[in-house]
Amino acid sequence: MTALPVCALFSQMTSSVKRPLTGLVAATFTPLTPHGEVDVSVIGPYVDYLVNKQGIKHVFVNGSTGEGMSLSVNERKALAAEWCRQSKNKLEQVIIHVGCLSVSDSKELARHAAEIGADGISLIAPSFFKPSSRDCLVQFLKEVTSAAPHLPFYYYHLPALTGVHIPAASVLDGIQKSIPSFQGLKFSDKDLLDFGLCVYKSPKSWPMLYGVDEQLLAGLALGAHGAIGSTYNYLGTTFNEILDTFAKGDLAGAQILQFKVQDVMGFAMQHGFNLSLSKRLMCLLSGLPLGPARLPLAPCSEEDARLVQAKIQETLGPQ
DSSP, X not given: OOOOOHHHHHHHHHHTSOOOOOEEEEEOOOOBOTTSOBOGGGHHHHHHHHHHHHOOOEEEESSTTTTGGGSOHHHHHHXXXXXXXXXXXXXXXXXXXXXOXXXXXXXXXXXHHHHTTOSEEEEEXXXXXXXXXXXXXXXXXXXXXXXXXXXXXXXXXXXXXXXXXXXXXXXXXXXXXXXXXXXXXXXXXXXXXXXXXXXXXXXXXXXXXXXXXXXXXXHHHTTOOEEEESTHHHHHHHHHHHHHHHHTTOHHHHHHHHHHHHHHHHHHXXXXXXXXXXXXXXXXXXOOOOOOOOTTSOOOOHHHHXXXXXXXXXXXXXX
16 A cells, blocks of 8 residues: 655645634735746735734635636646645635646646645636536536545636536535535625525535625625635725624624725726736735736736725725
């Protein structure tokens, strides 16, 4: 019998203890140099900023906010490893997104996540050659997660970008029979009917994590256990206040906070809010040198970024 590497054995032992993923999860940006190369040296200060300034305890690495689909496998491995290393004794959970167009690349990233001690993996549907049915999609997810069977797995539902419009509630129906490591859902869509059915028809032990920041309160009202999003990187204080206020039963107070966020987001959308602008806002508000977004994303207008920064500070206060 071939002995497992110590890091892999430790990973399997620890990750088999399933800890519910709740609260705010920051979908992290990928630090790039001005020339577009991955810069892992920023991740240590990034972790400290999230913990000390935004009250964030969990991160979601190499997802759409992290431009994961625009990164090479080796770049994604380097980022995942550094996030896991820097999170020790600081963050509670590091979830690594491993979805790729290639099933073999996805499996390689899943195995790597287990080896470096990640707390879970997530997987988006392929977006070029797309699964034609629920069963086809689940088969893809099963094949990838078989490479890290002891890591909790979260399905990542993002039909606006993948073009895969199979309802998440359909995907979740009976999924643990095929994928025993399945633990929860990252639901990044505005279809509250589908999300409500996911909550209603799933075991209460499965974390349902809502992924549309400007509609967080709606997700909470339907039973979301937490949320994964990009703006939690720099608006975590405000969104944590929404969670706390809602948990206390103060719906009116939570509504006021959510409306303020929507006021900011509506203003940002008038100024071309996209990933490039969101990443630039993170740089301006945190002081971290995260660099530009990678091509094919176009750079944002510095003027627009400064205007949205001012709107945030005027409406929500210092961040």
